[in-house]
Amino acid sequence: MDIHWYPGHMAKARKLIRESLKLVHVIFELLDARIPRSSRNPDIAALLAGKPRVVILNKTDLADPAETRLWAERLVAEGTPVVQLDSFTGRGFGKIPRAVREAAAPGRTGTIRGMVVGIPNVGKSTFINRLAGQKAAATGARPGVTRGKQWIRVAPGIELLDTPGVLWPRFDDREVALKLAATGALKEEAIDCEAVALWLLDWIRAEYPGVLKRRYQLAALPADSHMLLETIGLKRGLVVAGGRVDRFKAAVALLKEFREGRLGRFTLDKCPV
Ligand SMILES: Nc1nc2c(ncn2[C@@H]2O[C@H](COP(=O)(O)OP(=O)(O)OP(=O)(O)O)[C@@H](O)[C@H]2O)c(=O)[nH]1
Ligand SMILES: [Mg+2]
Incomplete structure:
Protein backbone atom coordinates (compact mmCIF):
# COMPACT_ATOMS: atom_id res chain seq x y z
CA MET A 1 0.00 0.00 0.00
CA ASP A 2 1.44 3.28 -1.08
CA ILE A 3 0.32 6.45 0.62
CA HIS A 4 1.25 9.91 -0.50
CA TRP A 5 -0.90 12.07 1.65
CA TYR A 6 0.49 15.31 2.91
CA PRO A 7 -2.08 17.89 1.99
CA GLY A 8 -1.41 21.60 2.14
CA HIS A 9 -3.27 22.06 5.39
CA MET A 10 -0.82 19.73 7.12
CA ALA A 11 2.18 21.72 6.00
CA LYS A 12 0.35 24.76 7.35
CA ALA A 13 -0.36 23.03 10.64
CA ARG A 14 3.30 22.15 11.01
CA LYS A 15 4.17 25.81 10.49
CA LEU A 16 1.57 26.81 13.06
CA ILE A 17 3.10 24.45 15.61
CA ARG A 18 6.60 25.78 14.94
CA GLU A 19 5.47 29.38 15.28
CA SER A 20 3.48 28.73 18.47
CA LEU A 21 6.40 27.06 20.22
CA LYS A 22 7.68 30.31 21.67
CA LEU A 23 4.29 31.04 23.24
CA VAL A 24 4.06 27.86 25.31
CA HIS A 25 5.76 26.43 28.37
CA VAL A 26 4.92 22.78 27.86
CA ILE A 27 3.97 20.40 25.07
CA PHE A 28 1.43 17.62 25.36
CA GLU A 29 2.44 15.00 22.87
CA LEU A 30 -0.52 12.67 22.39
CA LEU A 31 0.30 9.15 21.28
CA ASP A 32 -2.20 6.46 20.43
CA ALA A 33 -1.73 3.72 23.06
CA ARG A 34 -2.45 1.10 20.38
CA ILE A 35 0.53 2.30 18.33
CA PRO A 36 2.89 4.28 20.60
CA ARG A 37 5.75 3.99 18.14
CA SER A 38 3.89 4.43 14.87
CA SER A 39 1.86 7.39 16.16
CA ARG A 40 4.97 9.36 17.11
CA ASN A 41 5.60 11.93 14.43
CA PRO A 42 9.39 11.96 13.93
CA ASP A 43 9.14 15.29 12.18
CA ILE A 44 7.26 17.01 15.01
CA ALA A 45 9.30 15.27 17.73
CA ALA A 46 12.42 16.85 16.26
CA LEU A 47 10.71 20.22 16.08
CA LEU A 48 9.79 20.05 19.77
CA ALA A 49 13.21 19.02 21.04
CA GLY A 50 14.22 21.07 24.06
CA LYS A 51 10.70 22.00 25.20
CA PRO A 52 9.33 20.49 28.40
CA ARG A 53 7.02 17.73 27.36
CA VAL A 54 4.37 15.45 28.80
CA VAL A 55 3.65 12.33 26.78
CA ILE A 56 0.04 11.21 26.88
CA LEU A 57 -0.82 7.65 25.97
CA ASN A 58 -4.42 8.16 24.89
CA LYS A 59 -7.13 5.65 23.96
CA THR A 60 -5.79 3.22 26.57
CA ASP A 61 -9.31 1.76 26.70
CA LEU A 62 -8.67 0.31 23.23
CA ALA A 63 -5.13 -0.95 23.89
CA ASP A 64 -3.78 -4.06 25.60
CA PRO A 65 -3.29 -2.95 29.24
CA ALA A 66 -0.12 -4.99 29.78
CA GLU A 67 1.49 -3.43 26.70
CA THR A 68 0.42 0.06 27.76
CA ARG A 69 2.20 -0.43 31.08
CA LEU A 70 5.38 -1.53 29.30
CA TRP A 71 5.26 1.43 26.93
CA ALA A 72 4.69 3.87 29.79
CA GLU A 73 7.73 2.49 31.62
CA ARG A 74 9.83 2.70 28.51
CA LEU A 75 8.87 6.29 27.74
CA VAL A 76 9.52 7.33 31.33
CA ALA A 77 12.93 5.67 31.11
CA GLU A 78 13.59 7.83 28.04
CA GLY A 79 13.08 10.88 30.24
CA THR A 80 9.55 12.16 29.63
CA PRO A 81 6.70 12.14 32.13
CA VAL A 82 3.92 9.89 30.87
CA VAL A 83 0.23 9.92 31.67
CA GLN A 84 -2.01 7.04 30.60
CA LEU A 85 -5.45 8.27 29.60
CA ASP A 86 -8.80 7.27 28.35
CA SER A 87 -10.28 10.53 27.15
CA PHE A 88 -13.62 8.88 26.62
CA THR A 89 -14.34 8.18 30.27
CA GLY A 90 -11.81 10.52 31.83
CA ARG A 91 -9.80 7.75 33.43
CA GLY A 92 -6.31 9.01 34.34
CA PHE A 93 -7.09 12.73 34.20
CA GLY A 94 -6.45 13.28 37.90
CA LYS A 95 -2.74 12.96 37.15
CA ILE A 96 -2.64 15.78 34.61
CA PRO A 97 -2.44 19.01 36.63
CA ARG A 98 0.55 17.80 38.60
CA ALA A 99 2.34 16.50 35.50
CA VAL A 100 1.78 19.87 33.83
CA ARG A 101 3.12 21.90 36.71
CA GLU A 102 6.13 19.66 37.14
CA ALA A 103 7.00 19.70 33.47
CA ALA A 104 6.35 23.41 32.90
CA ALA A 105 8.86 24.90 35.30
CA PRO A 106 8.12 23.96 38.90
CA GLY A 107 7.39 26.97 41.05
CA ARG A 108 5.96 29.05 38.20
CA THR A 109 3.16 31.28 39.40
CA GLY A 110 1.64 32.85 36.26
CA THR A 111 -0.60 31.19 33.69
CA ILE A 112 0.84 28.03 32.17
CA ARG A 113 0.34 27.72 28.45
CA GLY A 114 0.56 24.33 26.77
CA MET A 115 0.27 23.08 23.22
CA VAL A 116 -1.40 19.78 22.35
CA VAL A 117 0.10 17.99 19.36
CA GLY A 118 -0.36 14.59 17.76
CA ILE A 119 -1.42 12.71 14.65
CA PRO A 120 -4.94 13.19 13.25
CA ASN A 121 -7.76 11.58 15.22
CA VAL A 122 -5.59 10.67 18.25
CA GLY A 123 -7.97 12.58 20.53
CA LYS A 124 -6.34 15.99 21.02
CA SER A 125 -9.58 17.97 21.04
CA THR A 126 -11.38 15.36 23.16
CA PHE A 127 -8.51 15.52 25.66
CA ILE A 128 -8.78 19.30 25.89
CA ASN A 129 -12.56 19.21 26.29
CA ARG A 130 -12.28 16.60 29.00
CA LEU A 131 -9.75 18.74 30.89
CA ALA A 132 -11.85 21.85 30.42
CA GLY A 133 -15.01 20.05 31.51
CA GLN A 134 -16.89 21.37 28.50
CA LYS A 135 -17.07 20.93 24.75
CA ALA A 136 -14.92 23.87 23.77
CA ALA A 137 -13.20 22.22 20.80
CA ALA A 138 -14.81 20.36 17.89
CA THR A 139 -14.18 16.59 17.80
CA GLY A 140 -15.10 13.75 15.46
CA ALA A 141 -14.47 10.09 14.66
CA ARG A 142 -12.43 10.90 11.56
CA PRO A 143 -9.07 12.58 10.95
CA GLY A 144 -8.86 16.25 10.04
CA VAL A 145 -11.52 17.76 12.30
CA THR A 146 -9.46 20.55 13.84
CA ARG A 147 -8.16 23.02 11.27
CA GLY A 148 -7.12 26.31 12.82
CA LYS A 149 -5.55 26.90 16.20
CA GLN A 150 -7.63 27.54 19.28
CA TRP A 151 -6.69 28.52 22.84
CA ILE A 152 -8.81 26.96 25.56
CA ARG A 153 -8.70 27.68 29.28
CA VAL A 154 -8.88 24.23 30.85
CA ALA A 155 -8.33 25.15 34.49
CA PRO A 156 -7.55 28.27 36.47
CA GLY A 157 -4.06 29.19 35.34
CA ILE A 158 -3.77 26.61 32.56
CA GLU A 159 -4.47 27.36 28.90
CA LEU A 160 -4.03 24.87 26.10
CA LEU A 161 -3.62 25.36 22.39
CA ASP A 162 -5.48 22.83 20.23
CA THR A 163 -3.74 22.11 16.93
CA PRO A 164 -4.65 20.17 13.79
CA GLY A 165 -3.31 16.62 13.53
CA VAL A 166 -0.06 16.36 11.64
CA LEU A 167 1.49 13.41 9.82
CA TRP A 168 4.80 13.27 8.06
CA PRO A 169 5.32 13.44 4.32
CA ARG A 170 6.55 9.91 3.70
CA PHE A 171 6.01 6.56 5.36
CA ASP A 172 9.18 4.64 4.73
CA ASP A 173 7.87 1.72 6.70
CA ARG A 174 4.84 0.03 5.15
CA GLU A 175 3.77 -1.39 8.51
CA VAL A 176 3.64 2.08 10.05
CA ALA A 177 1.32 3.22 7.26
CA LEU A 178 -0.90 0.17 7.72
CA LYS A 179 -1.12 0.69 11.47
CA LEU A 180 -1.98 4.37 11.06
CA ALA A 181 -4.64 3.38 8.54
CA ALA A 182 -6.08 0.60 10.71
CA THR A 183 -6.39 2.83 13.78
CA GLY A 184 -8.03 5.67 11.83
CA ALA A 185 -5.35 8.33 11.51
CA LEU A 186 -5.55 8.43 7.72
CA LYS A 187 -8.45 9.65 5.67
CA GLU A 188 -10.51 6.81 4.24
CA GLU A 189 -10.08 8.24 0.74
CA ALA A 190 -6.31 8.06 1.09
CA ILE A 191 -6.14 4.37 1.95
N1 LIG B 1 -12.11 5.02 22.73
C1 LIG B 1 -11.58 6.24 22.82
N2 LIG B 1 -11.90 7.15 21.90
C2 LIG B 1 -11.36 8.38 22.02
C3 LIG B 1 -10.48 8.74 23.07
N3 LIG B 1 -10.11 10.02 22.89
C4 LIG B 1 -10.74 10.45 21.78
N4 LIG B 1 -11.51 9.47 21.25
C5 LIG B 1 -12.32 9.53 20.01
O1 LIG B 1 -11.43 9.70 18.92
C6 LIG B 1 -12.04 10.50 17.89
C7 LIG B 1 -11.13 11.67 17.54
O2 LIG B 1 -11.13 12.60 18.60
P1 LIG B 1 -10.68 14.12 18.37
O3 LIG B 1 -10.54 14.69 19.74
O4 LIG B 1 -11.54 14.79 17.39
O5 LIG B 1 -9.23 13.88 17.74
P2 LIG B 1 -8.17 15.00 17.28
O6 LIG B 1 -6.82 14.46 17.65
O7 LIG B 1 -8.54 16.33 17.79
O8 LIG B 1 -8.34 14.90 15.69
P3 LIG B 1 -8.01 16.03 14.55
O9 LIG B 1 -8.51 17.34 15.04
O10 LIG B 1 -8.75 15.49 13.38
O11 LIG B 1 -6.53 15.98 14.36
C8 LIG B 1 -13.39 10.91 18.44
O12 LIG B 1 -14.36 10.03 17.94
C9 LIG B 1 -13.23 10.74 19.95
O13 LIG B 1 -14.45 10.47 20.59
C10 LIG B 1 -10.15 7.72 24.04
O14 LIG B 1 -9.35 7.91 24.97
N5 LIG B 1 -10.73 6.50 23.85
MG1 LIG C 1 -8.99 18.04 16.86
Whole structure:
Protein backbone atom coordinates (compact mmCIF):
# COMPACT_ATOMS: atom_id res chain seq x y z
CA MET A 1 0.00 0.00 0.00
CA ASP A 2 1.44 3.28 -1.08
CA ILE A 3 0.32 6.45 0.62
CA HIS A 4 1.25 9.91 -0.50
CA TRP A 5 -0.90 12.07 1.65
CA TYR A 6 0.49 15.31 2.91
CA PRO A 7 -2.08 17.89 1.99
CA GLY A 8 -1.41 21.60 2.14
CA HIS A 9 -3.27 22.06 5.39
CA MET A 10 -0.82 19.73 7.12
CA ALA A 11 2.18 21.72 6.00
CA LYS A 12 0.35 24.76 7.35
CA ALA A 13 -0.36 23.03 10.64
CA ARG A 14 3.30 22.15 11.01
CA LYS A 15 4.17 25.81 10.49
CA LEU A 16 1.57 26.81 13.06
CA ILE A 17 3.10 24.45 15.61
CA ARG A 18 6.60 25.78 14.94
CA GLU A 19 5.47 29.38 15.28
CA SER A 20 3.48 28.73 18.47
CA LEU A 21 6.40 27.06 20.22
CA LYS A 22 7.68 30.31 21.67
CA LEU A 23 4.29 31.04 23.24
CA VAL A 24 4.06 27.86 25.31
CA HIS A 25 5.76 26.43 28.37
CA VAL A 26 4.92 22.78 27.86
CA ILE A 27 3.97 20.40 25.07
CA PHE A 28 1.43 17.62 25.36
CA GLU A 29 2.44 15.00 22.87
CA LEU A 30 -0.52 12.67 22.39
CA LEU A 31 0.30 9.15 21.28
CA ASP A 32 -2.20 6.46 20.43
CA ALA A 33 -1.73 3.72 23.06
CA ARG A 34 -2.45 1.10 20.38
CA ILE A 35 0.53 2.30 18.33
CA PRO A 36 2.89 4.28 20.60
CA ARG A 37 5.75 3.99 18.14
CA SER A 38 3.89 4.43 14.87
CA SER A 39 1.86 7.39 16.16
CA ARG A 40 4.97 9.36 17.11
CA ASN A 41 5.60 11.93 14.43
CA PRO A 42 9.39 11.96 13.93
CA ASP A 43 9.14 15.29 12.18
CA ILE A 44 7.26 17.01 15.01
CA ALA A 45 9.30 15.27 17.73
CA ALA A 46 12.42 16.85 16.26
CA LEU A 47 10.71 20.22 16.08
CA LEU A 48 9.79 20.05 19.77
CA ALA A 49 13.21 19.02 21.04
CA GLY A 50 14.22 21.07 24.06
CA LYS A 51 10.70 22.00 25.20
CA PRO A 52 9.33 20.49 28.40
CA ARG A 53 7.02 17.73 27.36
CA VAL A 54 4.37 15.45 28.80
CA VAL A 55 3.65 12.33 26.78
CA ILE A 56 0.04 11.21 26.88
CA LEU A 57 -0.82 7.65 25.97
CA ASN A 58 -4.42 8.16 24.89
CA LYS A 59 -7.13 5.65 23.96
CA THR A 60 -5.79 3.22 26.57
CA ASP A 61 -9.31 1.76 26.70
CA LEU A 62 -8.67 0.31 23.23
CA ALA A 63 -5.13 -0.95 23.89
CA ASP A 64 -3.78 -4.06 25.60
CA PRO A 65 -3.29 -2.95 29.24
CA ALA A 66 -0.12 -4.99 29.78
CA GLU A 67 1.49 -3.43 26.70
CA THR A 68 0.42 0.06 27.76
CA ARG A 69 2.20 -0.43 31.08
CA LEU A 70 5.38 -1.53 29.30
CA TRP A 71 5.26 1.43 26.93
CA ALA A 72 4.69 3.87 29.79
CA GLU A 73 7.73 2.49 31.62
CA ARG A 74 9.83 2.70 28.51
CA LEU A 75 8.87 6.29 27.74
CA VAL A 76 9.52 7.33 31.33
CA ALA A 77 12.93 5.67 31.11
CA GLU A 78 13.59 7.83 28.04
CA GLY A 79 13.08 10.88 30.24
CA THR A 80 9.55 12.16 29.63
CA PRO A 81 6.70 12.14 32.13
CA VAL A 82 3.92 9.89 30.87
CA VAL A 83 0.23 9.92 31.67
CA GLN A 84 -2.01 7.04 30.60
CA LEU A 85 -5.45 8.27 29.60
CA ASP A 86 -8.80 7.27 28.35
CA SER A 87 -10.28 10.53 27.15
CA PHE A 88 -13.62 8.88 26.62
CA THR A 89 -14.34 8.18 30.27
CA GLY A 90 -11.81 10.52 31.83
CA ARG A 91 -9.80 7.75 33.43
CA GLY A 92 -6.31 9.01 34.34
CA PHE A 93 -7.09 12.73 34.20
CA GLY A 94 -6.45 13.28 37.90
CA LYS A 95 -2.74 12.96 37.15
CA ILE A 96 -2.64 15.78 34.61
CA PRO A 97 -2.44 19.01 36.63
CA ARG A 98 0.55 17.80 38.60
CA ALA A 99 2.34 16.50 35.50
CA VAL A 100 1.78 19.87 33.83
CA ARG A 101 3.12 21.90 36.71
CA GLU A 102 6.13 19.66 37.14
CA ALA A 103 7.00 19.70 33.47
CA ALA A 104 6.35 23.41 32.90
CA ALA A 105 8.86 24.90 35.30
CA PRO A 106 8.12 23.96 38.90
CA GLY A 107 7.39 26.97 41.05
CA ARG A 108 5.96 29.05 38.20
CA THR A 109 3.16 31.28 39.40
CA GLY A 110 1.64 32.85 36.26
CA THR A 111 -0.60 31.19 33.69
CA ILE A 112 0.84 28.03 32.17
CA ARG A 113 0.34 27.72 28.45
CA GLY A 114 0.56 24.33 26.77
CA MET A 115 0.27 23.08 23.22
CA VAL A 116 -1.40 19.78 22.35
CA VAL A 117 0.10 17.99 19.36
CA GLY A 118 -0.36 14.59 17.76
CA ILE A 119 -1.42 12.71 14.65
CA PRO A 120 -4.94 13.19 13.25
CA ASN A 121 -7.76 11.58 15.22
CA VAL A 122 -5.59 10.67 18.25
CA GLY A 123 -7.97 12.58 20.53
CA LYS A 124 -6.34 15.99 21.02
CA SER A 125 -9.58 17.97 21.04
CA THR A 126 -11.38 15.36 23.16
CA PHE A 127 -8.51 15.52 25.66
CA ILE A 128 -8.78 19.30 25.89
CA ASN A 129 -12.56 19.21 26.29
CA ARG A 130 -12.28 16.60 29.00
CA LEU A 131 -9.75 18.74 30.89
CA ALA A 132 -11.85 21.85 30.42
CA GLY A 133 -15.01 20.05 31.51
CA GLN A 134 -16.89 21.37 28.50
CA LYS A 135 -17.07 20.93 24.75
CA ALA A 136 -14.92 23.87 23.77
CA ALA A 137 -13.20 22.22 20.80
CA ALA A 138 -14.81 20.36 17.89
CA THR A 139 -14.18 16.59 17.80
CA GLY A 140 -15.10 13.75 15.46
CA ALA A 141 -14.47 10.09 14.66
CA ARG A 142 -12.43 10.90 11.56
CA PRO A 143 -9.07 12.58 10.95
CA GLY A 144 -8.86 16.25 10.04
CA VAL A 145 -11.52 17.76 12.30
CA THR A 146 -9.46 20.55 13.84
CA ARG A 147 -8.16 23.02 11.27
CA GLY A 148 -7.12 26.31 12.82
CA LYS A 149 -5.55 26.90 16.20
CA GLN A 150 -7.63 27.54 19.28
CA TRP A 151 -6.69 28.52 22.84
CA ILE A 152 -8.81 26.96 25.56
CA ARG A 153 -8.70 27.68 29.28
CA VAL A 154 -8.88 24.23 30.85
CA ALA A 155 -8.33 25.15 34.49
CA PRO A 156 -7.55 28.27 36.47
CA GLY A 157 -4.06 29.19 35.34
CA ILE A 158 -3.77 26.61 32.56
CA GLU A 159 -4.47 27.36 28.90
CA LEU A 160 -4.03 24.87 26.10
CA LEU A 161 -3.62 25.36 22.39
CA ASP A 162 -5.48 22.83 20.23
CA THR A 163 -3.74 22.11 16.93
CA PRO A 164 -4.65 20.17 13.79
CA GLY A 165 -3.31 16.62 13.53
CA VAL A 166 -0.06 16.36 11.64
CA LEU A 167 1.49 13.41 9.82
CA TRP A 168 4.80 13.27 8.06
CA PRO A 169 5.32 13.44 4.32
CA ARG A 170 6.55 9.91 3.70
CA PHE A 171 6.01 6.56 5.36
CA ASP A 172 9.18 4.64 4.73
CA ASP A 173 7.87 1.72 6.70
CA ARG A 174 4.84 0.03 5.15
CA GLU A 175 3.77 -1.39 8.51
CA VAL A 176 3.64 2.08 10.05
CA ALA A 177 1.32 3.22 7.26
CA LEU A 178 -0.90 0.17 7.72
CA LYS A 179 -1.12 0.69 11.47
CA LEU A 180 -1.98 4.37 11.06
CA ALA A 181 -4.64 3.38 8.54
CA ALA A 182 -6.08 0.60 10.71
CA THR A 183 -6.39 2.83 13.78
CA GLY A 184 -8.03 5.67 11.83
CA ALA A 185 -5.35 8.33 11.51
CA LEU A 186 -5.55 8.43 7.72
CA LYS A 187 -8.45 9.65 5.67
CA GLU A 188 -10.51 6.81 4.24
CA GLU A 189 -10.08 8.24 0.74
CA ALA A 190 -6.31 8.06 1.09
CA ILE A 191 -6.14 4.37 1.95
CA ASP A 192 -6.91 1.05 0.33
CA CYS A 193 -9.46 -0.22 2.89
CA GLU A 194 -9.32 -3.75 1.58
CA ALA A 195 -5.54 -3.97 1.84
CA VAL A 196 -5.66 -2.55 5.36
CA ALA A 197 -8.41 -4.97 6.42
CA LEU A 198 -6.49 -7.96 5.02
CA TRP A 199 -3.36 -6.89 6.86
CA LEU A 200 -5.34 -6.43 10.07
CA LEU A 201 -6.95 -9.86 9.76
CA ASP A 202 -3.51 -11.42 9.31
CA TRP A 203 -2.24 -9.56 12.35
CA ILE A 204 -5.16 -10.47 14.61
CA ARG A 205 -5.21 -14.13 13.63
CA ALA A 206 -1.48 -14.38 14.30
CA GLU A 207 -1.60 -12.60 17.67
CA TYR A 208 -5.04 -13.46 19.05
CA PRO A 209 -6.30 -16.46 17.09
CA GLY A 210 -9.51 -16.92 19.11
CA VAL A 211 -10.83 -13.39 18.70
CA LEU A 212 -12.10 -13.60 15.12
CA LYS A 213 -13.72 -16.98 15.61
CA ARG A 214 -15.64 -15.64 18.59
CA ARG A 215 -16.62 -12.32 17.07
CA TYR A 216 -17.88 -13.77 13.80
CA GLN A 217 -19.06 -17.08 15.25
CA LEU A 218 -16.91 -19.27 13.06
CA ALA A 219 -16.18 -22.90 13.86
CA ALA A 220 -12.84 -22.57 12.09
CA LEU A 221 -11.04 -19.71 10.34
CA PRO A 222 -10.80 -19.96 6.55
CA ALA A 223 -7.32 -20.72 5.26
CA ASP A 224 -6.47 -17.21 4.14
CA SER A 225 -7.55 -13.70 4.97
CA HIS A 226 -9.19 -13.05 1.58
CA MET A 227 -11.61 -15.87 2.34
CA LEU A 228 -11.97 -14.63 5.89
CA LEU A 229 -12.94 -11.16 4.70
CA GLU A 230 -15.53 -12.71 2.37
CA THR A 231 -16.91 -14.74 5.26
CA ILE A 232 -17.17 -11.64 7.43
CA GLY A 233 -18.98 -9.86 4.58
CA LEU A 234 -21.44 -12.75 4.31
CA LYS A 235 -22.01 -12.78 8.07
CA ARG A 236 -22.75 -9.09 7.97
CA GLY A 237 -25.03 -9.41 4.95
CA LEU A 238 -22.82 -7.22 2.76
CA VAL A 239 -23.63 -8.82 -0.56
CA VAL A 240 -24.31 -7.30 -3.96
CA ALA A 241 -26.70 -8.53 -6.66
CA GLY A 242 -25.81 -12.07 -7.59
CA GLY A 243 -24.84 -12.93 -4.03
CA ARG A 244 -21.22 -11.83 -4.25
CA VAL A 245 -19.69 -10.23 -1.15
CA ASP A 246 -18.98 -6.52 -1.38
CA ARG A 247 -15.38 -6.75 -0.24
CA PHE A 248 -14.96 -3.02 0.15
CA LYS A 249 -17.96 -2.79 2.46
CA ALA A 250 -16.78 -5.84 4.38
CA ALA A 251 -13.39 -4.17 4.87
CA VAL A 252 -14.95 -0.91 6.03
CA ALA A 253 -17.20 -2.81 8.47
CA LEU A 254 -14.25 -4.72 9.92
CA LEU A 255 -12.17 -1.55 10.36
CA LYS A 256 -15.07 0.19 12.07
CA GLU A 257 -15.55 -2.66 14.52
CA PHE A 258 -11.82 -2.74 15.23
CA ARG A 259 -11.63 1.02 15.83
CA GLU A 260 -14.60 0.96 18.16
CA GLY A 261 -12.93 -1.75 20.23
CA ARG A 262 -15.58 -4.34 19.44
CA LEU A 263 -12.99 -6.98 18.60
CA GLY A 264 -11.10 -6.42 21.84
CA ARG A 265 -8.15 -4.38 23.12
CA PHE A 266 -5.06 -4.58 20.93
CA THR A 267 -1.66 -2.95 20.84
CA LEU A 268 -0.33 -3.15 17.31
CA ASP A 269 3.14 -1.82 18.25
CA LYS A 270 4.71 -4.30 20.61
CA CYS A 271 6.99 -2.64 23.14
CA PRO A 272 10.56 -3.75 22.49
CA VAL A 273 11.96 -5.45 25.59
N1 LIG B 1 -12.11 5.02 22.73
C1 LIG B 1 -11.58 6.24 22.82
N2 LIG B 1 -11.90 7.15 21.90
C2 LIG B 1 -11.36 8.38 22.02
C3 LIG B 1 -10.48 8.74 23.07
N3 LIG B 1 -10.11 10.02 22.89
C4 LIG B 1 -10.74 10.45 21.78
N4 LIG B 1 -11.51 9.47 21.25
C5 LIG B 1 -12.32 9.53 20.01
O1 LIG B 1 -11.43 9.70 18.92
C6 LIG B 1 -12.04 10.50 17.89
C7 LIG B 1 -11.13 11.67 17.54
O2 LIG B 1 -11.13 12.60 18.60
P1 LIG B 1 -10.68 14.12 18.37
O3 LIG B 1 -10.54 14.69 19.74
O4 LIG B 1 -11.54 14.79 17.39
O5 LIG B 1 -9.23 13.88 17.74
P2 LIG B 1 -8.17 15.00 17.28
O6 LIG B 1 -6.82 14.46 17.65
O7 LIG B 1 -8.54 16.33 17.79
O8 LIG B 1 -8.34 14.90 15.69
P3 LIG B 1 -8.01 16.03 14.55
O9 LIG B 1 -8.51 17.34 15.04
O10 LIG B 1 -8.75 15.49 13.38
O11 LIG B 1 -6.53 15.98 14.36
C8 LIG B 1 -13.39 10.91 18.44
O12 LIG B 1 -14.36 10.03 17.94
C9 LIG B 1 -13.23 10.74 19.95
O13 LIG B 1 -14.45 10.47 20.59
C10 LIG B 1 -10.15 7.72 24.04
O14 LIG B 1 -9.35 7.91 24.97
N5 LIG B 1 -10.73 6.50 23.85
MG1 LIG C 1 -8.99 18.04 16.86
